[in-house]
Amino acid sequence: MVDFHTYPVLVREMVEGSEEMLRATRDVFQCGNNLQPLEVFHLQMDAGGVDTAVILPIACKRARGVDVFTNAQIADLVRRSGRFVGFASVDPAVKGAAQQLEKDVKQHGLKGVHLLPAMQDFDPHSKEAYEVYEAARAVNTPILFETGMSWAPDVPLEPGRPIHFERVIRDFRDLPIVLAHLGWPWVAEAVALGLKYDNVYLDTSALYHDHPIEFGRFVFNHLIPKTVIERSLRDRVLMGSGYPRMEIKHAIEMLEGAGLNPDAVDAISGENARRLLDL
Amino acid sequence: MHIHTEKIKVLTTADEIAIDITPQVVEVIERSKIKHGHLLVYTTHTSSGLTVTEGIPCLEADMIAFFKKLAPVEADYRHRRYLDFDGRVGFNAEDHLKSILANYQVSFAVEEGKLVKGSRQTIYFLEFDGPLERTVVVQIMGDR
Numbered sequence: 001m002v003d004f005h006t007y008p009v010l011v012r013e014m015v016e017g018s019e020e021m022l023r024a025t026r027d028v029f030q031c032g033n034n035l036q037p038l039e040v041f042h043l044q045m046d047a048g049g050v051d052t053a054v055i056l057p058i059a060c061k062r063a064r065g066v067d068v069f070t071n072a073q074i075a076d077l078v079r080r081s082g083r084f085v086g087f088a089s090v091d092p093a094v095k096g097a098a099q100q101l102e103k104d105v106k107q108h109g110l111k112g113v114h115l116l117p118a119m120q121d122f123d124p125h126s127k128e129a130y131e132v133y134e135a136a137r138a139v140n141t142p143i144l145f146e147t148g149m150s151w152a153p154d155v156p157l158e159p160g161r162p163i164h165f166e167r168v169i170r171d172f173r174d175l176p177i178v179l180a181h182l183g184w185p186w187v188a189e190a191v192a193l194g195l196k197y198d199n200v201y202l203d204t205s206a207l208y209h210d211h212p213i214e215f216g217r218f219v220f221n222h223l224i225p226k227t228v229i230e231r232s233l234r235d236r237v238l239m240g241s242g243y244p245r246m247e248i249k250h251a252i253e254m255l256e257g258a259g260l261n262p263d264a265v266d267a268i269s270g271e272n273a274r275r276l277l278d279l
Numbered sequence: 280m281h282i283h284t285e286k287i288k289v290l291t292t293a294d295e296i297a298i299d300i301t302p303q304v305v306e307v308i309e310r311s312k313i314k315h316g317h318l319l320v321y322t323t324h325t326s327s328g329l330t331v332t333e334g335i336p337c338l339e340a341d342m343i344a345f346f347k348k349l350a351p352v353e354a355d356y357r358h359r360r361y362l363d364f365d366g367r368v369g370f371n372a373e374d375h376l377k378s379i380l381a382n383y384q385v386s387f388a389v390e391e392g393k394l395v396k397g398s399r400q401t402i403y404f405l406e407f408d409g410p411l412e413r414t415v416v417v418q419i420m421g422d423r
Binding site: 029030031032033039044046047151209210211212213214245246250 | 290292293352359360365366368370409410
């Protein structure tokens with residue numbers, strides 16, 4: 001299985017001893033748990049039946065004072081682990097972001113682009129942002145947009161509404177665009193975008209806010225019928241945890257607990273990500 | 280009187296697992312050089328426990344299963360909510376409750392520099408929300 005959405009913010013080897021990285025983990029990303037050795041990340045994957053995890057950086061130095069991992073750090077961790085797929089992140093409001101993205105993806109073998117307009121404080125429809133999307137297309141990497149609920153402190157919710165990304169989705173129909181967290185609480189919007197545009201993917205990370213099984217049942221049986229996923233979007237939904245906000249072991253529990261049929265669960269928990277990222 | 284304190288790391292490899300930490304505790308006693316005194320061992324975490332029982336795999340499995348019955352997953356726990364101070368969702372209420380039931384500490388006597396325990400007694404670290412690297416405090420108070 002593949003976990004499409006994780007952050008290495010608790011990996012001791014990367015964070016301990018660096019005031020900047022500790023600030024990124026504690027204050028910007030805001031995670032208060034104990035740092036853990038890289039081995040524990042792997043064990044967490046094992047506990048969840050996950051063999052490969054996508055690890056994400058956040059280029060938010062301009063907006064938040066510090067990056068939550070740089071592309072080079074992500075690449076370093078990918079090399080150390082052997083079980084990670086690294087994404088890149090750039091700040092479109094910083095001059096040369098598009099060129100930086102192309103360079104980092106090529107140099108480090110990164111497989112996608114992680115963008116968070118609300119947390120990075122940029123306009124997703126700006127000329128500079130569009131240059132970044134063009135760069136992503138040029139290097140053949142999907143874009144993962146943070147949509148829905150952001151848990152990071154001082155990050156507004158409104159810019160995360162999935163519908164705000166429709167123009168980008170329409171302008172880049174040949175570019176796979178992943179909307180994170182199934183857009184919760186705007187799940188219906190995210191699903192509607194997925195139904196209408198075949199370049200839209202949805203990830204299930206950080207989708208549960210009390211218990212994964214209870215919340216999964218609610219989302220996939222009350223907010224939307226699970227048959228919409230099983231019949232129409234099974235090939236474009238990607239299992240994610242949002243680790244360490246939620247533990248990896250709960251990602252598959254949520255899908256199975258929601259009562260999605262086993263074929264759909266197989267696709268969502270691995271096949272779709274492998275196809276999208278050419279793993 | 281001397282007081283010797285060490286923190287030992289326990290790497291738990293599964294969601295729930297019982298791990299025999301008796302050898303590590305004995306090593307700390309040896310390093311302390313304390314001949315006669317009192318041993319205190321406690322976990323620093325709230326979703327793990329420390330207990331003593333016979334050290335055989337069937338009992339390890341029974342312990343884990345027993346605590347699962349006492350604190351089942353399917354229940355209406357208030358702790359299942361987003362914890363803003365932690366930046367995480369707490370949906371491990373049952374694991375905290377297991378920790379309470381299991382207790383967090385054990386104590387033994389130390390005589391002639393040796394742990395005084397029954398031949399079947401084994402000190403177990405009980406992980407209820409792993410896998411994680413955990414910290415256990417071992418303290419010996421006594422005379423050298």
